[in-house]
Amino acid sequence: MNIIIPMAGLGKRLRPHTLTVPKPLLPIAGKPIVHRLVEDIAKVCPEKIDNIGFIIHPSFGKEVEENLKAIAKEVGAVGKIYYQESALGISHALLFAKELFKGKIIVAFADTLFKAEFKLDTTKDGIIWVQRVEDPSQFGVVKLNENKEIIDLVEKPSSFVSDLAIIGIYFFKEGESLAGEMQHLIDNDIKEKGEYQFTSALQGLQKKGAKLMTGQVTEWLDCGNKNVTVQTNGRYLEFIKDQKLISDKAKIINSVVIPPCFIGAGVVIENSVVGPHVSVGENSRITDSRITSSIIQKDATVTRALLDNSMLGNFAIFEGSTLDLSVGDFNSIA
Template sequence: MKIIVPMAGRGSRLRPHTLTVPKPLIPVAGKPIVHRLVSDIAKVLGEPIEEVAFILGDPAFFGDDVVESLMQLAESLGAKGSIYRQDQPLGTGHAIMSAKESLSGPAVIAYADTLIRADFDLDKSADSVIWVKQVEHPEAYGVVKLSDSNEIVELVEKPKEYVSDLAVIGIYYFKDVGVLKKELQHILDNDITHGGEYQINDGIKRMMEKGMKFVPGKVDEWMDCGNKNVTVETNQRMLGFLEKDGEQLVSNSVKKDNANIIEPCFIGENVVIRNSTIGPFVSLGANTMVENTTIKNSLIQSNSKITNANLDNAMIGNHVVFDGKFETISIGDYSVLE
């Protein structure tokens, strides 16, 4: 089994945090989004992973440190790591075809801006599985239309009239991803675009037209990391899941002086907490110092200094110095507010 991970986007909706760190590498509950996604998919699949292929953008942004982190992720799964570059932002189908050398055999394609919690058996009798989640407002999503036999017969993007409430979450299984490769090559060769971009859906639709069997796979939880508010919410939900799983979330190296930690919280290596209350649902990255502060429902990265603050629904980047009485804030890396 292979895992193909398109992650070339700049994550503009999560700025300023993605001005210096690619969105898939933003930590949530102490672990980068893409690391959590790939590890959770591998766990769900329950079989050896042969290769993890990552599709990155501009080397000036997705540099050597990013490549090293991703290769270590693949190695941790006992898999070969491959790096490809999408030289232009020309859509989901174009991104996948940037990794054409790896498009053979059974594979999962997973876009690295979402997290899941799931427990299921993969239907390998189908040519493809498209994972979906029931949503309240399907008109805001791409959705699947099902037949009476529970097969996917159509993909509809943001339907104006009700089709179904099963939204496509951006994770797909293909019994032979080489078939998708062939159809996407046809899309590229014939310059079939929507909004100037080559889309995975057009390749999937060609597969459907040829009678291939597509079925839905349902996840228990689907968590977005598209903007600051939903990323903070995802951090909260993930901390709750990890606490139930019995994971150790507070490092043994944390230094506390008159500190109250209300779980669940993730607190990284060498964090210092003085005269403060942390939690619930807070993540503090390694080497961060917090003093005379109350924090809840917030996500704070590494090597930052937070003093004299009362934070709720906040997201603070790496190497930040923050001294103030603001509450709901979003501050990128290397910012100073004193």
């Protein structure tokens, strides 16, 4: 089994945090988004994962590439790096990792996390993971027949088609067939809205007889912008609240940590109340502050602050008082 993760986007909706760190490497409960994604897929996958292909922008750099390879290694897979410079659609992006489209594969977008209670049925031709939503007009949705097979995929329907939204994770029993459909789009310059669409490749599979089914997750967590990323951090902390989340190498002095919170190694919290739903990266220092529902990354300094629904980047320095904040890496606000 191979996993392919397209993640070459520059994450503009999460700036300033993505000016120095690619969005999939931003932390959720102490681990990068893409690390959490890989771990969660591994939990529902009944077969060994051989390779994980990360499709990235060349500007991400060697340190990012080594981090991604280490993430793959943790689940017993080999990490492979592929480059996409121009955004010409998902089908175009995935073909940079064409060598991995052999046998059973999973395609997963790197800005979504999930909670699922099923094991992947690898005997099916294909499975599209979905969740029910209240407003399907904001999402791509699937339409089913009486046998629960997917008969149509509709992007942001203006009238009701289905409330099963596509979350961005897919399984295919024959990766070669999917690669062939995507290559057909490129070879014949078949575009929609100026891009080689993944949905078009899926429809091509269906026309050739592939039966696509749904895998319904119990919760779908977005990481598209600052607010939803902070919310996802809180929900994920709830998922793993029974795990050890506070490092033995953290110092908590005259302070209260209200769980669930992630507190990394080397963190110092003094004369403060932190939590619930706060993640604090390694070597950060919090003094004389009250912090709830926030993400503070590595080596940050927070003094005399009242923070909620906030993100602070690596090496950020904040002194003062606010309620809703988004401060990028290496910024200093006093």
